[in-house]
Amino acid sequence: MNNEITGKPIDRVDGRLKITGGAQYAAEFPMKDLAYGVAITATIAKGHIASIDTRAAEKIPGVFGVLSYKNSMSLHFPQGGDPGSGKYAEKDLLPLQSDRIFYDGQMIAVAIADTFEKAEYAASLVAITYEPETAVLEIEPNASNARQPKTGLGNQPMQTKRGDASTALANAPVTIDYTYTTPVYHHNAMEPHATTAQWTGDELLIYDSTQSVYGSHSLMANMLGLEPEKVRLIALYIGGGFGSKGFSWPNTVVAAMASKLVGKPVQLALARQQMFTTAGRRSQTIQNVSLGADRDGKLLSIRHASIVETSFVDEFIEPCGVATTMLYACPNLEVTHKVVNLNRGTPCPMRAPGESVGTYALEAAMDELAVKLQMDPIALRLANYADEDPQKKKPFSSKNLRECYEQGAAAIGWKDRNVQPASMRQGRYLVGYGMATATYPANRSASTARAILFADGRAEIECCTQDIGTGTYTIMTQIAADALSLPITKVKVKLGDSDFPKGANSGGSQVSASVGPAIRAAAIDVVGKLAKLAVQDTGSPLHGLDEKTIQANNSGIYSSAEPQRGESFQALLSRLRLDRIDALATTNVSTRAPEAGQPEAIRNYSFHSWGAQFIRVLVDPDLYTVKIDKAVSVMDIGKVLNQKTATNQIMGGMIFGIGMALMESSVYDPARGRVVTRDLANYLVPVHADMPVFDIRFIDRPDVLISPIGARGIGEIGITGTAAAVANAIYHATGKRVRDLPISLEKLMD
Amino acid sequence: MYPFTLIRPESPAAAIKNATKGTKFIAGGTNLVDLMKLDIETPTALVDINGLEAFNTIETLPDGRIRVGALVKNSALAWHSEIARRFPLLSQALLSGASPQLRNMATTGGNMLQRTRCYYFYDPAFPCNKRVPGSGCPAIDGYNRNHAVLGTSEHCIASHPSDMCVALAAIDPRVMLHGPRGERSIAFAELHRLPGSTPHLENTLLPGELITAIELPSLPFAVHSHYLKVRDRASYEFALASAAVALDIQGGTIRAARIALGGVGTKPWRSKAAEKTLVGAAAGDATYKIAADAALNGAIPHKHNAFKIELAKRTLVRTLNIVGGNA
Ligand SMILES: Cc1cc2nc3c(=O)[nH]c(=O)nc-3n(C[C@H](O)[C@H](O)[C@H](O)COP(=O)(O)OP(=O)(O)OC[C@H]3O[C@@H](n4cnc5c(N)ncnc54)[C@H](O)[C@@H]3O)c2cc1C
Ligand code: SF4
Numbered sequence A: 001m002n003n004e005i006t007g008k009p010i011d012r013v014d015g016r017l018k019i020t021g022g023a024q025y026a027a028e029f030p031m032k033d034l035a036y037g038v039a040i041t042a043t044i045a046k047g048h049i050a051s052i053d054t055r056a057a058e059k060i061p062g063v064f065g066v067l068s069y070k071n072s073m074s075l076h077f078p079q080g081g082d083p084g085s086g087k088y089a090e091k092d093l094l095p096l097q098s099d100r101i102f103y104d105g106q107m108i109a110v111a112i113a114d115t116f117e118k119a120e121y122a123a124s125l126v127a128i129t130y131e132p133e134t135a136v137l138e139i140e141p142n143a144s145n146a147r148q149p150k151t152g153l154g155n156q157p158m159q160t161k162r163g164d165a166s167t168a169l170a171n172a173p174v175t176i177d178y179t180y181t182t183p184v185y186h187h188n189a190m191e192p193h194a195t196t197a198q199w200t201g202d203e204l205l206i207y208d209s210t211q212s213v214y215g216s217h218s219l220m221a222n223m224l225g226l227e228p229e230k231v232r233l234i235a236l237y238i239g240g241g242f243g244s245k246g247f248s249w250p251n252t253v254v255a256a257m258a259s260k261l262v263g264k265p266v267q268l269a270l271a272r273q274q275m276f277t278t279a280g281r282r283s284q285t286i287q288n289v290s291l292g293a294d295r296d297g298k299l300l301s302i303r304h305a306s307i308v309e310t311s312f313v314d315e316f317i318e319p320c321g322v323a324t325t326m327l328y329a330c331p332n333l334e335v336t337h338k339v340v341n342l343n344r345g346t347p348c349p350m351r352a353p354g355e356s357v358g359t360y361a362l363e364a365a366m367d368e369l370a371v372k373l374q375m376d377p378i379a380l381r382l383a384n385y386a387d388e389d390p391q392k393k394k395p396f397s398s399k400n401l402r403e404c405y406e407q408g409a410a411a412i413g414w415k416d417r418n419v420q421p422a423s424m425r426q427g428r429y430l431v432g433y434g435m436a437t438a439t440y441p442a443n444r445s446a447s448t449a450r451a452i453l454f455a456d457g458r459a460e461i462e463c464c465t466q467d468i469g470t471g472t473y474t475i476m477t478q479i480a481a482d483a484l485s486l487p488i489t490k491v492k493v494k495l496g497d498s499d500f501p502k503g504a505n506s507g508g509s510q511v512s513a514s515v516g517p518a519i520r521a522a523a524i525d526v527v528g529k530l531a532k533l534a535v536q537d538t539g540s541p542l543h544g545l546d547e548k549t550i551q552a553n554n555s556g557i558y559s560s561a562e563p564q565r566g567e568s569f570q571a572l573l574s575r576l577r578l579d580r581i582d583a584l585a586t587t588n589v590s591t592r593a594p595e596a597g598q599p600e601a602i603r604n605y606s607f608h609s610w611g612a613q614f615i616r617v618l619v620d621p622d623l624y625t626v627k628i629d630k631a632v633s634v635m636d637i638g639k640v641l642n643q644k645t646a647t648n649q650i651m652g653g654m655i656f657g658i659g660m661a662l663m664e665s666s667v668y669d670p671a672r673g674r675v676v677t678r679d680l681a682n683y684l685v686p687v688h689a690d691m692p693v694f695d696i697r698f699i700d701r702p703d704v705l706i707s708p709i710g711a712r713g714i715g716e717i718g719i720t721g722t723a724a725a726v727a728n729a730i731y732h733a734t735g736k737r738v739r740d741l742p743i744s745l746e747k748l749m750d
Numbered sequence B: 001m002y003p004f005t006l007i008r009p010e011s012p013a014a015a016i017k018n019a020t021k022g023t024k025f026i027a028g029g030t031n032l033v034d035l036m037k038l039d040i041e042t043p044t045a046l047v048d049i050n051g052l053e054a055f056n057t058i059e060t061l062p063d064g065r066i067r068v069g070a071l072v073k074n075s076a077l078a079w080h081s082e083i084a085r086r087f088p089l090l091s092q093a094l095l096s097g098a099s100p101q102l103r104n105m106a107t108t109g110g111n112m113l114q115r116t117r118c119y120y121f122y123d124p125a126f127p128c129n130k131r132v133p134g135s136g137c138p139a140i141d142g143y144n145r146n147h148a149v150l151g152t153s154e155h156c157i158a159s160h161p162s163d164m165c166v167a168l169a170a171i172d173p174r175v176m177l178h179g180p181r182g183e184r185s186i187a188f189a190e191l192h193r194l195p196g197s198t199p200h201l202e203n204t205l206l207p208g209e210l211i212t213a214i215e216l217p218s219l220p221f222a223v224h225s226h227y228l229k230v231r232d233r234a235s236y237e238f239a240l241a242s243a244a245v246a247l248d249i250q251g252g253t254i255r256a257a258r259i260a261l262g263g264v265g266t267k268p269w270r271s272k273a274a275e276k277t278l279v280g281a282a283a284g285d286a287t288y289k290i291a292a293d294a295a296l297n298g299a300i301p302h303k304h305n306a307f308k309i310e311l312a313k314r315t316l317v318r319t320l321n322i323v324g325g326n327a
Helices: A015-019 A055-059 A116-125 A140-145 A165-171 A213-224 A250-262 A272-276 A355-373 A377-383 A401-412 A472-484 A511-536 A569-575 A600-604 A643-662 A722-734 B012-018 B032-037 B074-079 B081-086 B088-095 B100-105 B108-112 B164-171 B272-278 B285-295 B307-324
Strands: A035-041 A047-053 A063-068 A107-113 A127-132 A160-162 A174-182 A194-200 A203-208 A231-234 A266-269 A285-293 A299-310 A333-341 A424-426 A429-441 A447-454 A459-463 A491-495 A550-553 A556-559 A566-568 A580-587 A608-619 A626-636 A693-698 B005-007 B023-026 B045-048 B058-060 B066-069 B174-179 B182-187 B210-216 B225-230 B241-250 B253-262
Touching: A035 A063, A035 A116, A035 A250, A047 A063, A047 A107, A055 A063, A055 A116, A063 A116, A063 A250, A107 A116, A107 A250, A140 A333, A165 A285, A165 A299, A165 A333, A174 A355, A194 A250, A203 A213, A203 A250, A213 A231, A213 A250, A250 A266, A285 A355, A299 A355, A355 A377, A355 A429, A355 A643, A355 A722, A377 A401, A377 A429, A401 A429, A401 A608, A401 A626, A401 A693, A429 A626, A429 A722, A447 A472, A447 A511, A447 A569, A459 A472, A459 A511, A472 A491, A472 A511, A511 A550, A511 A556, A511 A569, A511 A580, A556 A569, A566 A569, A608 A643, A608 A722, A626 A643, A626 A722, A643 A693, A643 A722, B012 B045, B012 B174, B012 B210, B023 B032, B058 B081, B066 B081, B074 B081, B074 B088, B074 B100, B074 B108, B081 B088, B088 B164, B088 B225, B088 B241, B108 B164, B108 B210, B164 B225, B164 B241, B164 B253, B225 B307, B241 B307, B253 B272, B253 B285, B253 B307, B272 B285, B285 B307
Parallel strands: A035 A266, A203 A231, A299 A333, A459 A491, A626 A693, B005 B045, B023 B045
Antiparallel strands: A035 A107, A047 A127, A063 A107, A160 A333, A174 A285, A194 A203, A194 A266, A285 A299, A424 A429, A429 A608, A447 A459, A447 A580, A550 A556, A556 A566, A608 A626, B058 B066, B066 B210, B174 B182, B174 B210, B225 B241, B241 B253
16 A cells, blocks of 8 residues: 555554653542652661661651551462563562661661652651661672573573684784673652552552553552452553563552552652662673784674673673674674672663673774774674574574665765874864664564444554553554545544453564554454445445455545545445444464474575664864764665654664763762662763764665564664764764763863 | 741841851741751741842942842843953852852842752761761762862861852952841951861851842952853752953053862862962962962872862963953
């Protein structure tokens, strides 16, 4: 269809609602007798609670109670553990179940009152004493005790070998060997983790800020020991998650527990400071990368050894080296991950877990190798271009990375780059150009959706997936409108409700590729049902035709052979006196478990997205302030579903990467293990004044193997490669190689 | 936040009368309310001075001095045409601070009395000599990147965060006060205290005393001035180092100089030592470097802020060059 709306840069269907404040987030559901919870968090890194004195707090009129391990209900140990069906972030620390403390900032109590202000005041009056124990606070002194886990999240292998990396490295004519470090990063979504919980008898209604409505729903039923039918969980709008809301954190279940305690609905939103301890983070990483090449730049050996950290109550391993296993054609490779347990809150996925920090180390190392080889960094990458997945030994479903390099180089003006570091000037400023490869797996998993066509010509889509702020409502509306041949104004997509059929969780950039095909299939089934009715109906112009020759067109169904022959949906349904026709469709395709009865295309190919990131920086030669002047990204992400939302995802990812490269960093007090940069005045993210001119482009070639929609996910790939491109550009501008993020100015000063 | 009562006096006299022990004046509230939310400030009552219209004007006096009321908003002061023309360094300092929304709320009086951004001061779970006298200073052996290198003591190394005050330190206005014992004025340089052994005492105001205005001297050479702020991002962030400079250069020789530094001092840091090296010297990079060394003489680094010494020098040299016409 040439007048397809999919792909068009339409405005967000919920844009107006959001801008005008009409979109309701989890802590924005006014209800009768709503009580407010304020969380109280631990101020030691390890030990026990010795005493909790709540008397002063409970004396305040309007305070309903203080929930802690002393009066809390028992929770059931959550089964499962796959984020799609619900994962509690800290399996060995169900909230408020004991007096034990595993990290500073752990949620240990909640004060509940009739106003937020009173709850806050009450929380400050709760007197807690501790019996502290010696905590393990830093990776470096404990690195020698690091464990070497076999697998990480989703059974991803954490130790990968091919050939003999050590021997090949020892024999390589040109080698580099450097260690790159990244600090703890925090997601800091604009909307904090927030929940409103309301019991009616033994039924529970939860408004939650989650990236997995289905998962959070089943997890809550699981932990509270309820039948799933007794729980309804809703997340209509989510103010960002970036991975921090993929697992469930204490706020959700504790809101339900608090509500039970006081017999009123309870709203519980984390304070910004609490977002730094009990809502996930990215692990600190220490990554050693060794590369060996021949004199023409052909890679002979890659070694990427990472040390990361996790808490004592769950294990999330930042998979730094996963992209390294497939990015370049190289016969000898060794990727390892080690992990140290610390008394810090548990890390979790954060925008491109692994690839973000991993591509920083690998792509900075490639730049160092290019310098050593006196080779153009793009030429080095082309010399090692992987035409098939070198680890899985399967062809890629679609890879147009060469074009990404070419277009990006042209857009940034790569040919004007003087190879010599610190050689280019613009007025006072040193000028530098850097580039890096971007990559992220193209994930797809099973999804179910319902399409409903009403007699008045409107359609609704229902699916229990969620729009975490990325534009899911909009692109799903476009997909459904095309499949039904309706204008987008006639299509309403409803998401974020556990009463709807199960859709994919928002993790691994998979929603578009997973839910889009299900919605399309459901819509096509509706059209099929209508066609069947029409051919059997003597009143229809399509009577007697073969239903397979009928297709949706212009808000109705028409013969594909005779495009004028047919009728509108409205005409057909009203003649048949039907209010609605609906269909439920499941697309059971998973690139994540490709062997288990999946279509051949899925089994035989490796699915990834690609891109090239180019950065131009201006660096003050005395003060070492860095200004990103231009950022170019050329992305190969399959079909672009909406130019606007796609550009916006890549831009957001790059801004994340710029922050990661230049300023973001969570610092823990060395003596106490308490985060000291725990608000947005001290955890710096880029502001508008830091923004470069962005030039974001897409190859826009559908990946027909991943789904009939041809789109691969786009939420995470934008951050990958960006930090390396920035670091490489700063090296080119100054001749200084900083291998420790963020590259704050003191690291560049002599 | 602790409960408090709100008092809205209609005259300065009533404001002062209500400013009894445990109360606080509130102007823009952009610093005080944040600190109250974190239980760092726990006033029993707020005396809201925003109704005192008389303090909301900017007036040029016959002798050329400019009187700026304590309630004049940072944005109004920055964009005031005479301020922008006669005191570029002040206008630039104000506009480099916070964000437009905050500057539209923040006042001249409140800006001068804003409190440090030391991470530990902001977190009641930590001890802090400034917050709880005698409890200790975790910053000295902890994370001290945004801390001071000048004017520190073994009890406190917190930096003064204001940009406006750095420009004022260079200009050295009179600070007009009104308190239970009547009106008086002090030099700006006398307003802020060094931490010494009493870091909780930050200024020399007497109990219940209200800042009513500041009076900028007619300092004609301040037309040749500049404020430069160096920070981790381009906007909406406090200074790692900043410099306010005014120079009177005639025929290549410096006749008079005003130098103040930000981000590095425990109070807005005027450097008379640097000024002294400049006066009578030939304008130029060599002179400026000597001044910068003098300004940072005696600076004490800590683990994470040692770079500020060199950064402040370079910032000052750059600013001198800008005012001197070489950059
Ligand atoms: C996010 C953020 C970023 C910021 N960034 C910067 C920055 O980059 N640079 C910078 O310089 N500042 C910055 N600030 C600080 C800002 O400049 C101050 O908060 C503001 O100037 C305080 O003025 P106010 O009128 O709001 O004071 P208030 O908060 O009302 O009061 C502050 C203090 O002054 C006292 N007070 C107020 N007026 C009087 C008076 N007339 N007499 C006696 N006492 C009085 C109050 O009792 C209180 O103790 C930032 C603030 C925020 C929140
Ligand atoms: S530096 Fe000063 S404000 Fe900071 S913790 Fe030490 S005493 Fe407190």
